[in-house]
Amino acid sequence: MARRGMKAVLYLNNYWQWSGGMNQYVSWVTGRPVVDPDVSGDWPRFIATSAEFYRLPEAQDLYRRYLRHIIERRNTVNGRLYRDDPTIMAWQLANEPRPGVHGQDPALNDVFVQWVAETAAYIKRLDPKHLVSTGSEGSWGSLDDMDLYKRAHRDPNVDYLTVHLWIKNWSWFDAKNPEATYPTAVANAERYLREHVQAARELGKPLVLEEFGVERDGGDYRIESSTHYRDRFLTTVYAWVLEDARGGGPFMGSNLWTWGGAGRARHPDLVWRPGDPFTGDPPQEPQGLNSVFDIDRGTLAVIRAHAREMNRLGRAAGP
Numbered sequence: 001m002a003r004r005g006m007k008a009v010l011y012l013n014n015y016w017q018w019s020g021g022m023n024q025y026v027s028w029v030t031g032r033p034v035v036d037p038d039v040s041g042d043w044p045r046f047i048a049t050s051a052e053f054y055r056l057p058e059a060q061d062l063y064r065r066y067l068r069h070i071i072e073r074r075n076t077v078n079g080r081l082y083r084d085d086p087t088i089m090a091w092q093l094a095n096e097p098r099p100g101v102h103g104q105d106p107a108l109n110d111v112f113v114q115w116v117a118e119t120a121a122y123i124k125r126l127d128p129k130h131l132v133s134t135g136s137e138g139s140w141g142s143l144d145d146m147d148l149y150k151r152a153h154r155d156p157n158v159d160y161l162t163v164h165l166w167i168k169n170w171s172w173f174d175a176k177n178p179e180a181t182y183p184t185a186v187a188n189a190e191r192y193l194r195e196h197v198q199a200a201r202e203l204g205k206p207l208v209l210e211e212f213g214v215e216r217d218g219g220d221y222r223i224e225s226s227t228h229y230r231d232r233f234l235t236t237v238y239a240w241v242l243e244d245a246r247g248g249g250p251f252m253g254s255n256l257w258t259w260g261g262a263g264r265a266r267h268p269d270l271v272w273r274p275g276d277p278f279t280g281d282p283p284q285e286p287q288g289l290n291s292v293f294d295i296d297r298g299t300l301a302v303i304r305a306h307a308r309e310m311n312r313l314g315r316a317a318g319p
């Protein structure tokens with residue numbers, strides 16, 4: 001990455017199932033089986049179980065041992081401790097950590113805010129040189145509670161705010177019915193990002209749009225299908241980010257989800273199986289769902305043009 005002039009944000013846990021994450025920690029310390037929502041279909045139970053992680057001291061102890069192990073790890077290629085390596089831009093507490101479920105006891109929201117503060121402080125004690133971020137999706141991942149999002153991000157050891165934007169996952173956009181759903185999706189997306197720009201201004205911290213993407217046209221994830229709506233959406237979102245950056249606003253950069261590069265789905269059902277190449281999509285999602293491949297020339301042109309403008313402003317864009 002250093003050779004290519006790239007920077008890494010290393011996320012250190014996962015609210016979701018695809019890399020073990022919080023559910024796995026809960027299972028390790030309670031002895032209960034992992035709740036896999038892809039098997040059970042029981043998303044509410046999965047989400048609530050992930051959030052148990054914050055209040056299990058033994059799980060926190062294991063997590064901290066892991067944090068120390070990674071942060072103090074010596075890179076076998078360049079011989080440096082990760083702690084001292086400027087190729088790493090930031091540590092991230094987790095991918096999309098959420099406080100729990102809607103309607104839960106507000107005391108559990110406080111547990112979450114405290115977990116963010118204590119974990120960020122722990123990381124800073126191990127490594128005061130790198131930035132720390134939460135990995136939050138924004139208010140959507142904060143029980144639709146902007147105040148809760150702001151409380152978690154106000155902590156002095158959280159250096160910048162993160163926001164994600166998922167117009168399909170949040171049921172704003174239906175790729176099978178694009179004409180009818182796209183305008184509302186774009187309006188919602190704009191409002192959502194503006195609210196988070198406002199929050200960043202209030203807290204006086206930078207903001208990164210670190211996950212957003214749209215599937216290929218018609219909900220057809222095969223690489224042959226077109227990417228008209230994806231390219232349109234990226235162009236629109238990038239224009240907002242650039243406008244904010246040009247005006248000196250908090251948007252410091254964006255990360256598109258996700259770079260599939262030369263990876264390809266191997267099977268007609270688009271399911272990843274051990275030994276298959278990696279695309280950008282995690283293994284529990286169809287391979288090609290959000291991946292931008294090296295042959296997606298139109299999409300690449302949109303990303304490249306945006307990255308050029310952001311770099312000119314001393315800000316960043318990438319996958």
Ligand code: IFL
Pocket residue numbers: 016018095096166169211257281282285290
């Ligand atoms: O791939 C998903 C990823 O696990 C995530 N958020 C949404 C992505 C697309 O569904 O963190």
